[in-house]
Amino acid sequence: EAQVTQNPRYLITVTGKKLTVTCSQNMNHEYMSWYRQDPGLGLRQIYYSMNVEVTDKGDVPEGYKVSRKEKRNFPLILESPSPNQTSLYFCASSLGAGGVYEQYFGPGTRLTVT
């Protein structure tokens, strides 16, 4: 089954404790991205990757890091999480860049930072 998977689905952590949220897709997609969803704000892009070793900032990159060492994986790293990063996070992938390509979303990771 073609899908985007994220782990963990739920995470509660404390301020300053480094964490990684994994994202993997099995569709051989070139383009991957991370979004955060906050009430009333919709989804906002954090980082995106056009291909292996090619990443760039989205609209809200502060406090996050990403890497793309393999085509299928695009982990999101929070080096020193803070309470304002409490949010619902979605990974997405698509065949290529450009709006004509449909983006497929993972199931989401709900992160709480206390």
Add this chain to the structure above:
Amino acid sequence: AQSVTQLDSQVPVFEEAPVELRCNYSSSVSVYLFWYVQYPNQGLQLLLKYLSGSTLVESINGFEAEFNKSQTSFHLRKPSVHISDTAEYFCAVSGQFKAAGNKLTFGGGTRVLVKP
């Protein structure tokens, strides 16, 4: 840069009644337009999209949206809703150029609560 405004944050509606979710956008470049649906505790699913051609697009479950370029709108409608349509709906746009990456710019979402 693009922005998307969904004019209603919540829309309560009775089962079998019609519903309209309003979406307006602004952009300095040509865009593609999308509606996504998020059922409770799930990820986003593409409901329908406008890329080109007919300005009226339809989904397989009875929703339709009409692209109005002059009013920069992409309102979503369904003539008769079901309980199972209870969800949050997001309008989104994407630039038509590869240089823009594939970023989707989302509206704030509209929660639809269908009541029996």
